[in-house]
Amino acid sequence: xxxxxxxxxxxxxxxxxxxxxxxxxxxxxxxxGLDLVAPAGQVTAVLGPNGAGKTTFVKAxxxxxxxxxxxxxxxxxxxxxxxxxxxxxxxxxxxNAAVEPALTGRENLVMVARLFGHDAKAARAAAQVVLxxxxxxxxxxxxxxxxxxxxxxxxDLGASLVGAPRVLLLDEPTTGLDPRTRLELWDSIxxxxxxxxxxxxxxxxxxxxxxxxxxxxxxxHGRVIATGTPTELKTRAGLDVIEVRVRHAVDIAAIAxxxxxxxxxxxxxxxxxxxxxxxxxDGTRALTEAVRMIGEREIALDDIGLRRPTLDEVFLTLTGAxx
Amino acid sequence: xxxxxxxPSGVSISASxxxxxxxxxxxSTATTYAGRTIRQFIRTPQLLVVSAVTSTMFLLIxxxxxxxxxQTGGVKYVNLLIPxxxxxxxxxxxxxxxxxxxxxxxxxDRLRSLPxxxxxxxxxxxxxxxxxxxxxxxxxxxxxxxxxxxxxxxxLGALAALGLCVVFSTSFAWLMIFLGLVSGSAQAxxxxxxxxxxxxxxxxxxxxxxxxPDWLQPIAENQPxxxxxxxxxxxxxxxxxxxxxxxxxxxxxxxSLLWSAVILVVFAAxxxxxxxxx
Numbered sequence: 001x002x003x004x005x006x007x008x009x010x011x012x013x014x015x016x017x018x019x020x021x022x023x024x025x026x027x028x029x030x031x032x033g034l035d036l037v038a039p040a041g042q043v044t045a046v047l048g049p050n051g052a053g054k055t056t057f058v059k060a061x062x063x064x065x066x067x068x069x070x071x072x073x074x075x076x077x078x079x080x081x082x083x084x085x086x087x088x089x090x091x092x093x094x095x096n097a098a099v100e101p102a103l104t105g106r107e108n109l110v111m112v113a114r115l116f117g118h119d120a121k122a123a124r125a126a127a128q129v130v131l132x133x134x135x136x137x138x139x140x141x142x143x144x145x146x147x148x149x150x151x152x153x154x155x156d157l158g159a160s161l162v163g164a165p166r167v168l169l170l171d172e173p174t175t176g177l178d179p180r181t182r183l184e185l186w187d188s189i190x191x192x193x194x195x196x197x198x199x200x201x202x203x204x205x206x207x208x209x210x211x212x213x214x215x216x217x218x219x220x221h222g223r224v225i226a227t228g229t230p231t232e233l234k235t236r237a238g239l240d241v242i243e244v245r246v247r248h249a250v251d252i253a254a255i256a257x258x259x260x261x262x263x264x265x266x267x268x269x270x271x272x273x274x275x276x277x278x279x280x281x282d283g284t285r286a287l288t289e290a291v292r293m294i295g296e297r298e299i300a301l302d303d304i305g306l307r308r309p310t311l312d313e314v315f316l317t318l319t320g321a322x323x
Numbered sequence: 324x325x326x327x328x329x330x331p332s333g334v335s336i337s338a339s340x341x342x343x344x345x346x347x348x349x350x351s352t353a354t355t356y357a358g359r360t361i362r363q364f365i366r367t368p369q370l371l372v373v374s375a376v377t378s379t380m381f382l383l384i385x386x387x388x389x390x391x392x393x394q395t396g397g398v399k400y401v402n403l404l405i406p407x408x409x410x411x412x413x414x415x416x417x418x419x420x421x422x423x424x425x426x427x428x429x430x431x432d433r434l435r436s437l438p439x440x441x442x443x444x445x446x447x448x449x450x451x452x453x454x455x456x457x458x459x460x461x462x463x464x465x466x467x468x469x470x471x472x473x474x475x476x477x478x479l480g481a482l483a484a485l486g487l488c489v490v491f492s493t494s495f496a497w498l499m500i501f502l503g504l505v506s507g508s509a510q511a512x513x514x515x516x517x518x519x520x521x522x523x524x525x526x527x528x529x530x531x532x533x534x535x536p537d538w539l540q541p542i543a544e545n546q547p548x549x550x551x552x553x554x555x556x557x558x559x560x561x562x563x564x565x566x567x568x569x570x571x572x573x574x575x576x577x578x579s580l581l582w583s584a585v586i587l588v589v590f591a592a593x594x595x596x597x598x599x600x601x
Contacts, residue, residue: 055433063435063436064432064436069398077586084346086438087346087437087438087439088346090436092432092433093437097429097432098428098430098432100363100430102362102367103359103363107359111356111359112437114351115347115355115437116343116347116355116437116438117343117345117347117438118343122343124342125356126340126341129340145367158435161340162340163340163342163343164341164342169436173427225575311527
């Protein structure tokens with residue numbers, strides 16, 4: 001924190017600051033007192049299953065709906081008192097935004113740029129910059145109805161950028177895409193947000209949050225149940241695991257004997273797979289020790305490794321604990 | 324952490340795009356959205372063709388199938404029919420469906436996240452729907468000429484009649500926008516748009532009010548479509564309209580404009596309210 005603060009007072013405010021946010025539809029509490037701080041200059045992922053309240057939250061941030069209670073600041077602006085000012089600093093893309101199939105890619109971008117407040121000339125210039133950036137220059141003058149699903153999503157992403165927003169809101173940007181297109185879109189998002197960008201991303205894919213976000217907020221039933229960096233969350237969910245696969249099934253008991261003193265609990269044996277797994281406290285040191293001892297006994301292995309818990313395991317642990 | 328504090332806020336790409344100095348105004352927002360809606364219509368040939376074909380079919384059926392059975396007194400039926408079709412064409416328009424589609428696809432969510440005066444979007448929609456409606460009206464009048472329609476009220480009368488058609492179209496466009504906003508889906512909008520049919524048929528548009536049962540006549544006589552149809556007919560027919568249509572031209576025109584104003588104000592207000600809270 002040795003660098004001087006930026007001149008503008010609000011640009012170091014958290015991207016989003018929500019406190020006690022509530023929204024209900026009849027008996028359904030989409031947001032049940034949600035508290036969240038998305039730090040500035042980072043990609044924050046709001047991660048949760050369907051119906052967790054992610055979309056309601058992003059709609060509140062995008063000023064598409066008004067919360068029943070609580071406070072919400074976007075880039076330092078009170079979103080409930082001054083939604084008009086919030087709309088000047090945000091760009092929205094994803095499942096709640098759309099592109100017009102009858103228009104060309106360029107026409108779509110020019111239209112949105114005009115509605116951000118650009119004059120005709122600036123709107124055309126902004127559209128061209130974005131087209132280059134999202135790699136759609138060659139298809140810019142074709143109607144969007146001929147675009148593939150991935151191209152449409154990229155255009156949608158581009159449309160949120162033509163107004164040079166300070167905060168980018170991506171609502172489930174890759175939902176429904178095939179795996180290859182998803183990887184391509186991740187690349188696009190990564191290159192767009194390179195170098196410290198204020199992004200709020202909602203997703204139900206743990207891998208997506210892990211890939212794109214600096215900071216993850218896990219929500220369920222309209223509340224935040226955990227926050228942290230991807231690494232922190234994985235650490236909280238449990239210990240590292242040493243996994244060994246022996247070449248000959250007869251050695252499995254011997255391996256279990258070697259690993260037992262290293263583990264925090266008895267090793268888990270999976271005989272058909274010739275695999276032994278044990279949770280350990282200090283992962284790398286324990287692994288080194290295991291390798292040394294197995295080497296001394298000259299037991300033939302197919303595989304040995306240290307495995308971090310996956311975000312899926314984190315998520316199941318955390319949501320399981322609350323419900 | 325240090326870099327994120329000193330890095331300019333905003334996405335990397337924004338360095339090459341100027342921040343827009345001011346949010347757009349009502350006019351620029353409305354025309355931008357109207358332009359998109361008109362282009363959408365023109366580039367969907369099915370819509371162009373279907374709207375032209377259905378209005379022509381309707382015209383021909385009434386002209387040649389029902390027309391012979393309808394007693395019209397001193398005026399040729401076709402000369403009553405074409406002004407009626409032109410006056411109420413706004414009630415047949417697909418505005419409600421278009422609005423519901425924009426709601427379903429997420430277009431309205433994107434627009435509502437932008438720094439625009441929100442009701443200007445609806446204004447743009449009404450402008451576009453009115454313009455598109457004129458396309459149907461022009462076809463109706465041209466086909467009308469082919470099947471015997473003649474203007475007896477002179478050039479100025481015809482021009483005034485056209486002006487009234489634009490006004491009626493605009494107020495009906497707001498009615499359709501409201502129906503689209505409350506319908507929830509394009510399919511529902513299609514159904515809800517039929518709810519205006521009694522307004523069209525329980526009027527003097529296709530059959531003389533006197534041919535209806537006694538209890539229905541006061542309703543038909545005093546509802547907006549009868550006033551609008553009467554105004555356009557009076558201007559197109561010219562001559563002694565009190566003798567031909569039962570009231571003077573001024574009576575019809577004033578009533579129809581008052582009705583238009585009421586419909587426009589009520590449904591524009593309801594639509595703007597609804598749009599803000601979608």
